[in-house]
Structure formats: C-alpha cells, structure tokens
C-alpha cells in the first residue's frame with residue numbers, strides 16, 4: 556500500500572517529512588493541503604487529525620501526525636540497516652537526539668519559525684523577541700557544531716533533519732544565518748546527504764530586511 560503524506564507548499568514542518576522520505580528513498584504519494592484555502596479545516600482532514608495541521612503521514616492505515624513523530628516513525632519503520640544511525644536506540648545517543656528534537660520544537664520554533672510567520676503570514680507576534688530568540692538559538696548551535704559535524708551523534712540523525720528547514724528559511728523572517736559559520740557549514744552538509752531533495756521555495760516573496768546580528772559583548 557502506498558504511503559501518503561499530507562503536505563503543504565512552503566511548510567517547513569511538511570518539508571521535514573518530504574525530505575526524510577526522499578533521503579530514505581521510500582516511495583510515497585504527496586497529498587497537497589492548502590492552508591490558505593482552509594483545506595486543513597475540512598471534515599475529511601480533521602478526521603485524520605483534530606490538530607488540523609500538516610504534515611500527516613498515513614501508512615497502511617496507521618496515521619502519524621507531527622513532523623518529529625513522523626521522522627521517528629520513518630527512521631524505525633524504513634531506516635533499514637541505517638535505522639539505528641538515524642534514530643539510535645541506546646540510552647545516551649537517543650537522549651541526544653531527543654534533546655535536539657526538543658530544540659527544534661522550542662528554540663527554533665519560537666525563534667526563526669515565528670519571525671518568518673510574522674513576515675510571511677502577518678502573525679501578530681512580538682517580532683523583536685522572535686529574532687532575539689533566533690539569534691540565541693543560532694549562537695548555541697554554532698558553538699555546539701564547532702566541535703562536531705552533526706547535532707546529536709557522529710552521524711546525521713533525525714535531529715539534523717528536524718532542525719534544517721527553518722534555518723534554511725530563516726532569511727524569509729529577517730534572520731541572518733551568514734554570521735554563523737558552523738551552522739552554515741552544517742546546512743551545506745545536510746544538503747550533501749545522498750538523496751537530498753531541495754525544498755520548493757515560494758517564488759516572488761517580498762524582500763525582508765535582515766536584522767543585523769550583534770554578538771553578545773564579552
């Protein structure tokens with residue numbers, strides 16, 4: 556039975572699932588859901604997930620919601636010989652992966668993701684606070700990646716796939732990743748993974764002025 560991924564153009568959370576399916580070379584059917592058209596509020600879609608959010612993965616009757624849950628499901632179900640690499644089962648590396656999945660769901664979500672939501676979707680949020688959180692998250696990541704190639708273990712894991720999209724998209728929210736050399740190098744490493752699939756980008760977006768990064772005073 557074909558795997559279906561309910562996904563949306565411009566959605567970084569959906570792209571996490573699309574990208575990982577491509578990296579694992581798992582065939583699937585992409586079912587586009589338009590949030591601007593309200594398709595995520597249709598009775599059919601809400602029957603799949605009361606959250607009304609994309610992405611949703613349906614695999615042989617199993618419905619998996621939430622991008623990070625989908626990444627973990629795919630790693631274990633379809634990772635094959637690399638399953639333990641993408642999502643380790645041993646206590647310490649598993650904890651490290653969870654730590655960076657939480658970073659994606661909290662620090663990245665509340666930083667670059669929210670800054671982008673303000674600029675792209677006009678969400679009525681505190682933009683300055685989102686940018687401040689974004690730069691703090693980037694400082695932490697940059698220092699962490701100065702010591703290592705990948706976020707959680709010595710190999711790429713689902714944590715790298717989870718953190719990648721909204722840092723790729725950071726400039727759409729006015730957040731500049733350029734001053735963060737280690738993060739920039741890590742973004743390129745993700746893009747060099749075999750099977751990497753670039754995110755289809757929203758064309759003709761209005762220019763967003765990058766907020767200059769000011770390093771903390773020593």
Ligand SMILES: N[C@@H](CCC(=O)N[C@@H](CS)C(=O)NCC(=O)O)C(=O)O
Pocket residue numbers: 563566567568569590595607608609610620621622623
């Ligand atoms: N925790 C969820 C968040 C998913 C999410 O916020 N998806 C957005 C698109 S990127 C969405 O569906 N928004 C519509 C809504 O919340 O009504 C995940 O990681 O998948």
